[in-house]
Amino acid sequence: MSVSFEKDIKPMFRPIDVxxxxxxxxxxxxxAYMSDPSNDHGNARSVEETLKDxxxxxxxxxxxxxQLALYSQWKSDGYQP
Ligand code: HEM
Numbered sequence: 634m635s636v637s638f639e640k641d642i643k644p645m646f647r648p649i650d651v652x653x654x655x656x657x658x659x660x661x662x663x664x665a666y667m668s669d670p671s672n673d674h675g676n677a678r679s680v681e682e683t684l685k686d687x688x689x690x691x692x693x694x695x696x697x698x699x700q701l702a703l704y705s706q707w708k709s710d711g712y713q714p
Contacts, residue, residue, distance in 0.1 A: 635710035638664050642707050645700055650690055668712040677712060681705070 646661045683689035
């Protein structure tokens with residue numbers, strides 16, 4: 634079964650993550666935004682970068698290996714809803 638945004642990815646963002654990033658026009662809970670194919674899925678990729686390099690969320694808690702692996706699988710499964 635492929636990784637689902639609604640079922641697997643979205644629940645990993647805390648309400649505070651979603652709230653704070655809305656201010657920067659970055660709706661982490663919005664499938665259309667997160668799966669936007671433009672720029673080689675640039676939105677999804679830059680979010681992944683901040684999670685991997687632990688620049689987000691500021692001060693943590695940072696995503697663990699399992700969470701990062703799930704996100705990466707979402708990517709290789711083709712960003713399924
Ligand atoms: C491309 C991706 C992202 C960019 C460019 C970005 C950028 C920023 C910037 C500029 C701030 C405000 C300055 C700061 O507090 O450092 C901020 C705050 C925040 N971001 Fe992100 N962010 C991204 C992704 C994320 C993700 C994936 C999460 C959560 C998993 C997240 C969670 C937060 C939170 C919780 C704050 C508020 C921190 C506070 O006020 O204490 N951000 N982000």
